[in-house]
Amino acid sequence: MQALSDVSFELGRGEIVGLIGPNGAGKTTLVNIMSGFDAPDTGRIEMEGEDITSWKPTKRATAGLARTFQQGHLFAGMNVRENIAVAALGVGARGRAAGRRAAELLTLLDLEHRADSEARSLPHGEASKLGVARALATDPNYLLMDEPAAGLSEPEVPPFVEILNSLRSDHGIGVLLIDHNIELIVEVCDRIVVLDQGRVLVAGAAREVRDNPAVAAAYLGGSSVIGEAGDA
Amino acid sequence: MSAAREKVLQLLPPLLLIVLIGLVGTTVSAGTKTEFTGVLVNIAIVIALYVFIGNSGVISFGQIAFVAIGAFAAGVMTIPSEVKPTLMPELFPFIANHSISSFESLILASLLGAFIAFVAGIALMRLNGLAAGIATFAVLEIVHNVLRFWEKIGPGAKSLALIPETTGLWEAVLGALFCAVIAFLYQHSRSGRLLRAAREDAPAARAIGVNIHLHRLFAFTLSGALAGLAGGLLVHQIGSITTEQVFLQLTFITLAMLVVGGMGSLWGAVVGGALVSFLNVYLLKLEAGASVGPIHIDLPNGSTLLIIGVVMASIVILRPQGITGSRELSPRRWLGRRRRGASTSPPPPVADAPKAG
Numbered sequence: 001m002q003a004l005s006d007v008s009f010e011l012g013r014g015e016i017v018g019l020i021g022p023n024g025a026g027k028t029t030l031v032n033i034m035s036g037f038d039a040p041d042t043g044r045i046e047m048e049g050e051d052i053t054s055w056k057p058t059k060r061a062t063a064g065l066a067r068t069f070q071q072g073h074l075f076a077g078m079n080v081r082e083n084i085a086v087a088a089l090g091v092g093a094r095g096r097a098a099g100r101r102a103a104e105l106l107t108l109l110d111l112e113h114r115a116d117s118e119a120r121s122l123p124h125g126e127a128s129k130l131g132v133a134r135a136l137a138t139d140p141n142y143l144l145m146d147e148p149a150a151g152l153s154e155p156e157v158p159p160f161v162e163i164l165n166s167l168r169s170d171h172g173i174g175v176l177l178i179d180h181n182i183e184l185i186v187e188v189c190d191r192i193v194v195l196d197q198g199r200v201l202v203a204g205a206a207r208e209v210r211d212n213p214a215v216a217a218a219y220l221g222g223s224s225v226i227g228e229a230g231d232a
Numbered sequence: 233m234s235a236a237r238e239k240v241l242q243l244l245p246p247l248l249l250i251v252l253i254g255l256v257g258t259t260v261s262a263g264t265k266t267e268f269t270g271v272l273v274n275i276a277i278v279i280a281l282y283v284f285i286g287n288s289g290v291i292s293f294g295q296i297a298f299v300a301i302g303a304f305a306a307g308v309m310t311i312p313s314e315v316k317p318t319l320m321p322e323l324f325p326f327i328a329n330h331s332i333s334s335f336e337s338l339i340l341a342s343l344l345g346a347f348i349a350f351v352a353g354i355a356l357m358r359l360n361g362l363a364a365g366i367a368t369f370a371v372l373e374i375v376h377n378v379l380r381f382w383e384k385i386g387p388g389a390k391s392l393a394l395i396p397e398t399t400g401l402w403e404a405v406l407g408a409l410f411c412a413v414i415a416f417l418y419q420h421s422r423s424g425r426l427l428r429a430a431r432e433d434a435p436a437a438r439a440i441g442v443n444i445h446l447h448r449l450f451a452f453t454l455s456g457a458l459a460g461l462a463g464g465l466l467v468h469q470i471g472s473i474t475t476e477q478v479f480l481q482l483t484f485i486t487l488a489m490l491v492v493g494g495m496g497s498l499w500g501a502v503v504g505g506a507l508v509s510f511l512n513v514y515l516l517k518l519e520a521g522a523s524v525g526p527i528h529i530d531l532p533n534g535s536t537l538l539i540i541g542v543v544m545a546s547i548v549i550l551r552p553q554g555i556t557g558s559r560e561l562s563p564r565r566w567l568g569r570r571r572r573g574a575s576t577s578p579p580p581p582v583a584d585a586p587k588a589g
Contacts, residue, residue: 035439037438037439056438057435057438057439058438058441058443061438061441062441066440069435069436069439073435073436074432074433074436075428075432075433075437076432076433077496078428078429078432082425085425086425086426086440086442087440089422089426090429090437090440090441090442092441094422095422134436134440137440138440138441
């Protein structure tokens with residue numbers, strides 16, 4: 001089965017690109033290919049002009065390409081602080097610097113009160129935030145976020161949007177954002193790519209894509225939320 | 233209290249338990265003192281296992297191969313060179329003609345254990361789960377058969393005797409303390425922390441740049457070094473050895489020690505090593521027939537391993553994280569809990585789950 005075909009797009013530093021589409025459209029597969037967890041049969045991935053298609057996930061991470069996971073994949077038996085600190089260590093930070101980075105990100109993601117809790121004890125929203133904090137600890141240039149807002153309560157969304165905006169404007173990070181919350185996507189993304197059955201259906205400026213009749217008919221259906229669950 | 237100080241305090245319980253066993257060992261009869269020494273050597277072996285298995289989460293049935301290498305290297309090289317031709321006529325000349333001190337033999341045992349572990353680990357450390365278990369078991373078999381049949385490097389199937397018995401109670405204490413400190417330093421090192429992250433979730437570890445193969449290989453090599461050292465301590469404790477003494481039964485019993493104590497923490501390794509070693513010693517006595525107060529007990533032969541097997545299986549079923557919960561004993565947490573009482577345990581995580589939006 002072919003999960004993706006003729007998918008081509010660019011993610012620049014300091015921009016946020018939304019990736020939407022129905023369940024099974026290939027969004028997570030695309031993130032897996034970009035981050036090196038799956039290999040494409042054909043085609044290539046470039047970062048800063050360099051062909052990274054054959055690079056392993058480890059090398060991509062140390063070169064500045066970070067990702068979050070749709071569900072779980074936390075270091076469950078470690079506490080929240082250590083989850084973040086080891087991510088900094090993973091890309092070469094020294095012990096004290098990793099500790100400082102963890103402290104900064106605990107504050108940024110409002111996880112200080114959970115610093116000493118085991119990651120497995122976190123409710124879904126805080127687990128998603130920890131996934132983001134851990135990816136940011138690798139000091140990325142590009143960040144692939146697979147449903148980072150899943151599980152956030154309504155009051156938690158605006159601060160999260162602020163963080164995304166800060167990643168773009170203050171840190172110049174290029175973010176690829178997958179989420180089912182179309183309001184969130186339209187609010188923060190510069191551009192949106194719509195995937196359908198492994199192909200790019202529409203790509204363009206956020207509001208144009210949102211107002212595209214084909215997209216609306218196929219996926220929005222008058223609702224503000226696309227789909228109800230993650231990809232299988 | 234700083235996090236660094238908290239970590240250092242976590243080293244105290246394992247060290248104190250080792251010293252305590254040593255101190256109690258000075259108050260007992262000479263025969264029992266030897267048993268205490270054996271317990272401490274076992275603890276050193278279990279710590280060696282823990283360094284790899286505990287930090288990587290990858291099961292290995294092969295670490296006793298490095299104990300065997302250390303034991304035979306230390307044994308063969310400390311027997312006086314004038315008696316070697318009689319005991320082992322086939323030896324390579326450079327082995328036959330040289331003898332070293334017991335202390336030097338421990339260094340040699342560590343280096344050889346590390347080297348063989350490194351060479352084996354280059355290929356094996358890419359494996360996970362059952363494949364890793366089977367492949368490490370193959371290492372045990374290969375080393376066992378080389379030691380058993382290659383008489384140019386040792387006594388072959390015969391017993392290696394006349395080894396200087398230089399591992400007394402305090403040498404064993406020092407050896408176990410050394411292994412515990414190295415294991416502690418490793419688990420808090422960059423490599424140890426990254427390997428523990430990979431143990432928790434390998435894909436997530438790769439996503440943060442962790443070269444899992446590299447860190448597993450380092451832990452396997454360090455474990456091989458400590459296992460070799462423990463093998464050297466063992467052979468200098470018992471004075472004679474056969475390849476069967478460092479093979480399947482020792483593999484089983486030391487893994488049981490790690491499982492019973494809790495394979496995810498140094499404290500678990502030391503507690504499991506101590507408890508199962510003492511259990512082993514006293515069950516063997518009961519197998520030989522002994523009186524417990526007014527009752528004379530004479531267990532059938534084989535009961536010891538049967539009972540230890542049942543204990544190990546029970547722990548795996550009822551408390552998979554071992555009796556310590558695979559946690560380090562934190563003096564601060566322990567004292568704090570005593571002060572607060574059990575009623576103030578942390579709230580369950582669901583307590584601050586976000587409300588549905």
